[in-house]
Amino acid sequence: MPVTPPRPKDLPLTALRAFEAAARLGSFALAAAELGVTAGAITAHVKALEATLGAALFQRTPRGVRLTPLGQTVLPAFTDAFDALGQAVQSLRSAAAPRTVHIATLPAIAQLWLSPRLPALRAAAPDIQISITALESPPNLKRTPYDLSLFYGPEPDGAISHDIIFPVCAPAIAARLSGPADLARIPCLSDAVWSDDWALWLAAAGANITARGPVFSLYALAVEETVNGAGALIGHGDLISGHLARGTLVAPFPERLALPRYLRLWSERPLAAGSAARRTADWLRTLGMASATP
Template sequence: MPVAPPPLTRLPLNALRAFEAAARTGAFTLAAAELGVTPGAVTAHVKALEERLGAALFERQARGVRLTALGLAAAGELTGAFDALAGAEARLRALALPREVRVATLPAIAQLWLSPRLPALRAAAPEISVSITALEAAPNLKRSLHDLSLFPAESGGRLVVKDELFPVCAPALADRLACVADLGGVPCLSDSSWARDWDIWLQAVGEIVPMRGPVFSLYALAVEEAVNGAGVLMGHGPLVAGHLERGTLVSPFSQRVGLPEGFRLWSARPLRKGSAAAQVANFLVEPLG
């Protein structure tokens, strides 16, 4: 009579994924953000994995965690394995959905720069479906399901458009601004993500002006408030260009300050010539030519 041995049980995949993310990012909180779970879930997964192994993977310290020798030995191989798995999933999706393109970008770029270009893209390539995800930070494209990533950076990827700073406001408010010092008498709008914009511009033009005014968590909302006459906003050239063309915003001063960061486009892997992702990437970069 044949003997059927009990099947060997594998280590839980979710626990391995949580450990690898924590080891690579160096923090349970960062791992949780990447995986879309709570830090407590990552902690529980790692603890369960350690109990299954009968050995510690992290040393718990007052200021965080540090890999043990066992954790360090396993982390690199797991990172390579999950990178390969993500790559295989991306290739499978590309084959199954060859005309779908997923783009990740900042909320402000999505609303003020990318969205206005989508009608022309649809007209040029109606067979391509483009989905936009607004994120506050660039995703890890080796793990992300996004095909393209468009974020401000000084180098890397493909430069789509250069960025520059200059104040903008509604035309009626511009009449009250004869010189830079007049900014001290009007509300100056700020965006929490780009909190240093005013300091960068004022330092570059050699002025010291006491600033006051509301702070917004969404740059697009700050732009709309500037259009509504609520105050003067430090404009990012590519993001306010449409309003300047329509005349809903004007630039009351001639001084413009170029930024080292431009809007740059990345892909997780080389784009196949003629693919939908390559067509979208070329369409976004084309204006530079």
């Protein structure tokens, strides 16, 4: 008579994923944000995993959690495994929809840099469908379903251009400015993400003043308000080049400041020659470099 012993239960994949994210990021809250769940869910998954194992993976302290020796030992293998799983999933997505390219980018880049270039890309490659997701920070391309990532970053790899900043304003506002010191007499608009732009440029220009004005949570909105005559704004050359070309914005001063960061387009995996993602990346680099603001 055949004997079929009960099979030991596998460890839940969701719990293992929760452990790996929390361990890699050093925070249950950050793990929850990455996985799109609550911090309570991460805690519950980790506790259930520890109960099943009969061993602790984290030490709980008044200052938070830290990995136990067991957790430290197994983390690298799980990180490699989930990275490989993410890459396999993305390869499957790409093979299933080979003409669709998913791009993750900053909201300001999506609106002011990427969107104006899409008509030329569609005309050149009508068979390619572009999907854009606006995010506040670069995604982990090993784990998320994006083919390309377009963000500012300090690494020159994949750089389309240097991030160069300088004040811009509507022509009517520029007529009232004879030098950087005159900026103290008008509103100086700011973006919440790039809140230090004014201080950096003013210091480089040798202007001993403080820029004051409204702060916007969206850079694209600050640009539109600047076009409408609300004041001056620190322009990022790549993002306001269209307005400069049309004359809706002007640069009242010659001083430029190159920041230690670049507009970067990159992928986590090699892009096959002739693939939709490779063609899209090549087109965007060509279009971007051709219109980069010096």
